[in-house]
Every structure is written in C-alpha cells, then in structure tokens.
Amino acid sequence: MKFSILQSQLVPSLQLVSGAVEKRQTLPVLTNLLIKVENSVLSITATDLEIEMSVELALDNPSQDGDITVPARKLVDICRSLNGDSLIEFQLLDTRLKVQSGKNRFSLSTIAAQEFPNIEDARFDESLTISSQSLKALIDKTQFAMAQQDVRYYLNGMLFEIEQNKLLTVATDGHRLALSRLDLDEESVSDKVQAIVPRKGVMEATKLLSSSDTQCQLKFNNNHIRIILDNYIFTSKLVDGRFPDYDKVLPKQAIRALVSDREAIKDAFARASILCNEKFRGVRLNLSNNKLVIHANNPEQEEAEIELDVDYTSENMEIGFNVGYLVDALNAIKTEKVRFNLGDSNSSVLIESDENSDSLYVVMPMRL
Secondary structure, rough: OOOEEEHHHHHHHHHHOOOOOOOOOHHHHEEEEEEEOOOOOOEEEEEOOEEEEEEEEEEEOOOEEEEEEHHHHHHHHHHHOOOOOOEEEEEEOOOOEEEEEEEEEEEEEEEEEHHOOOOOOOOOOOOEEHHHHHHHHHHHHEEEEEEEEOHHHHEEEEEEEOOOOOEEEEEEEEEEEEEEEEEEEOOOOOOOEEEEEEEHHHHHHHHHHHOOEEEEEEOOOOOEEEEOOOOEEEEEEEOOOOOOOOOHHOOOOEEEEEEEEHHHHHHHHHHHHOOOOOOOOOOEEEEEEEEEEEEEEOOOOOOEEEEEOOEOOOOOOOEEEHHHHHHHHHHEEEEEEEEEOOOOOOOEEEEEEEEEEEOOEEEOOOOO
C-alpha cells in the first residue's frame, strides 16, 4: 500500500472519523483506524462496535492498493502537526506504516486489516433526504436533555420518530423532557418509525452534520441508523428498549400562562443561580399579577431575590424548579418571547416559544 495526499485534504476527515474511536478499549484494534486504498480512492474507517464512521477521498497522485490499521490518535496528531499545504506520503513496509512529509519521517505500528470489525452491512428499509443543517438544529434543540449513565439505558440516547411528513426528536432524563418537530417536504415513510440512538451516536452525528450544509440521507432499519453526507457514511446501532410515551408527559392541565422576554428571564435565572444550592440547584418562583420573583438560597444562608416584570394575569402561585433545567430550555429556544404553561404548584411546567409549538420543554417541579 502506497499513497500521498495533501495535509489540508486529509486532516479534517481524519478528525471527524476518529471521533468514533473508543478511548478506553480492551480490544487493541478498536483504537486503530482502518486505512484502505483501492482504485485511487482512500477510505478511512473507525468503529467502537456501536458506531462506525467512514470517509472516502479521491487520490490525485499514483497509488498502490492495500489495507492496514494504525493507531488513530497518533496518526491524527502527526498529520495535524504538519504544515497545511504539505504533501504527506504513506507507505506500508512489512508491519510498519511509514509517514513522510518533507524532512519529517514517522514509523507507526500496525494491526492487520482482517482483524478490524465492521458493523454488518445491513439493508435499510426506510430512507429520507433532509437538509443537514435542519437535522442538526433538530438534534441541538433536544440533546441536552439526554440522560448520562442512567440504569434505564434507553434514556441515555435520543428518540427519532418519523410519521407521515414529520420528524421528531425527543430526549429525557426522567426529570425533564425536550421535544422538537420538523415538517418534511414529503411523506417519507410508510409506517411510523421509532429509533433510539445512543448518546455517543448523537454527539458524533452532530459533529458530522456541522461539517456541511448540503442535503443528507437519513436511513433506518430495526437495528441501525445511517447518515450519508457528502463522502461520509455514519452508522450507529440503535438502543434496544422502549422509550417512554412522551405524549403522556406533556402537561394537559396548564391553566396558567406566563409570557416573558426570553433573554430577560434567562438572565434573571442565571443571576439567581449564583446563590442557589450547588447540589440541588433549586429556585423558588413566586408569581403574582404581571410579576415574577425568583428566590434562591444555599446552606451558607446566602440569599438571592430577583424581580422581573412579566405578562401573567392568573392567580398567585409558588413553585420550585431546578434552575439549570430552566436555563437549558431557554437556551434551546431562539425566539424573542417564551411562554411558561403552568398547572398548580405540584405540576410540571411546559416551556415553549410564544410564536410556535415546534419545540416543547417539560420540567418537573421540585419541593423546596
């Protein structure tokens, strides 16, 4: 195997693909990248057995076909350290990959390509074409609510749901829920499709979608999701589990409504959070006629009281929330005004834009 490629052409692809490599592996080959040259096309693949990322790059200079795996982190660091307009030459000699650029020479250990596992090349039953930036925006609006290392493993990921001409993403950690909808140009699937994508898969897919603003293909089957974007192919296994019925979580008895300038209320929560209990992050909201008072205190007996003018005409009420959850929801909403739909002091709040209901955020109350 022998090929050469410009540093500026190789490094962005190397960095994106290597995100799929698992840092703490018991299987040495999984810390490696599979490098393959065939018919003047270089393909680079990484996997951790749950997700797989690959890219194909056309080679302009003469090359020799072959394949091998090399340590991902070392190869990325070497190539990043070289000059942006330099030509990097690769040659496989015995069991070493020689890397040369100008007066810089490196020799990397290898593992045979035959030992590299591939996610099985499955058939995909459902497929749709979507703008990569629209898909990224949909994920960004919900991914912060995913659980981290929850024993309910199906919460450590994001639900993708397609029905008729709508694509939904939903995430919840059991204390809050984020849901966002996107209208598709056409009815894309025959039946309702639900897929839970694991946390790492969501994060790596977001990085890939950030790299381009073209159309991408989104494919599903019973066990996998695949995104094809430009010359990249991203595949992730799905979480085998049943996602909670999000529709039952959405408050139906929200009889009180608070409308506020989004930036103003977000800043008020941020100021109050400075003196809230660092462990529980609780703040108390007192609502009265067109006025919101936010209270926070901590074990050191320090207190904060922030008063804000809002649009609220229902009866007085007091309710407590985790302030971090409220700020996360407000960060995800991009419109000027936000609406808090409230029931009683023991009910969850539904936060949404005052202009549309494309994205909904539910936060459970806290006892303070």
